[in-house]
Amino acid sequence: MDVLGLETYAIEIRLILRELGIPESYATDRRLELQVETNRSVSAGRDIYDRELRLTPEGLEAWNNLRSNALKDGIVLQVISGFRRVSYQRGIIERKLATGLHIQEILKSSAAPGFSEHHTGRALDLTTPGATVLHSDFEHTAAFVWLARNAAFLGFRMSFPRGNPHGIIYEPWHWYFQG
């Protein structure tokens, strides 16, 4: 994205944050960087809900690499969520607001639109058969132990470890391909 495109994007995001009642200081308070929504996502198979999974070509290659290496060690990895649009992230927040949750509470488990790594097409929420989806218990699975040991060598990092500086809950399932 060029500079003008990035400025326009940042303005759009600022507007969405305002509409959702998210303070302007959100990014600095949370030490979160703006994540650009990719326009290069490609079909990457299906997620566990049988929805189309989309990733960037790099994200897809990295995911295939991660999955096949895990499988060699007898570990089955599955995707809960890959690429997500800003509009989709906004919908998540709006649905939670509609249930009566306070915005600050919501932001502990959901990034604000424009700040989710899922916008980049390089982030994956992972699970394995038998695990509770999007639950910290995932850390007790063989799949997580495998990821913790191997994912970094394949270019992935766990973005939200315990006590992370972003005020986001521990997310052992969320992995980002940094290359």
Ligand SMILES: [Zn+2]
């Ligand atoms: Zn995630």
